[in-house]
Amino acid sequence: MKYVKFILCLLFGVLFITFGLDKFFHYMPMPKPDAAMKKVYDAFMELNWLMPLVGVVEVVGGALFIFSKTRALGAIVILPVMVGIVLQNFVKLPTNSGITMSVVLMLINLWILVDNRKKYEVLVN
Numbered sequence: 001m002k003y004v005k006f007i008l009c010l011l012f013g014v015l016f017i018t019f020g021l022d023k024f025f026h027y028m029p030m031p032k033p034d035a036a037m038k039k040v041y042d043a044f045m046e047l048n049w050l051m052p053l054v055g056v057v058e059v060v061g062g063a064l065f066i067f068s069k070t071r072a073l074g075a076i077v078i079l080p081v082m083v084g085i086v087l088q089n090f091v092k093l094p095t096n097s098g099i100t101m102s103v104v105l106m107l108i109n110l111w112i113l114v115d116n117r118k119k120y121e122v123l124v125n
Contacts, residue, residue, distance in 0.1 A: 005115075009065055012108050016062030016078060023055030037092060057081055065112070072116035075109055082109050 022028045033041055044050055058081055064074025082105060089102045113120075 006068070008108055009068075009071060009112065012105060013062040013064075013066035013074070015105070016058045016065065016081075018062075020055045020058030020060075020062060023051050023058070040088075040092060054081060071112055072119045075112040075116065076120075079109060079113070082106050 019028075057077060061074050061078030061081065064070040064077060066074075082102075086102045086106050089099045
């Protein structure tokens with residue numbers, strides 16, 4: 001189980017580092033958005049600080065997620081981005097195949113959060 005956890009966390013971290021770096025270097029092709037999603041993307045682009053901020057959070061959270069010593073912090077850092085991804089896939093893109101991937105990633109994140117709940121008790125007590 002230890003190796004499965006490490007491999008899942010490594011893949012999770014590398015995935016978020018890759019997507020975070022794409023916010024800066026734009027090396028992955030984007031599919032053509034429909035009219036509704038184009039409005040959303042245009043709104044995101046109006047706030048020229050938003051995508052770089054999300055990219056930094058994804059890279060930092062992904063890097064923290066890879067190492068067991070910092071995994072608990074990485075799970076908290078990446079959680080708001082994961083919530084946004086899942087909500088966007090369910091609300092704006094309900095026929096998109098990205099729902100499955102986003103739910104799997106959210107479940108991995110939640111698993112790590114639950115697995116490290118003892119470390120978070122200090123924050124809430």
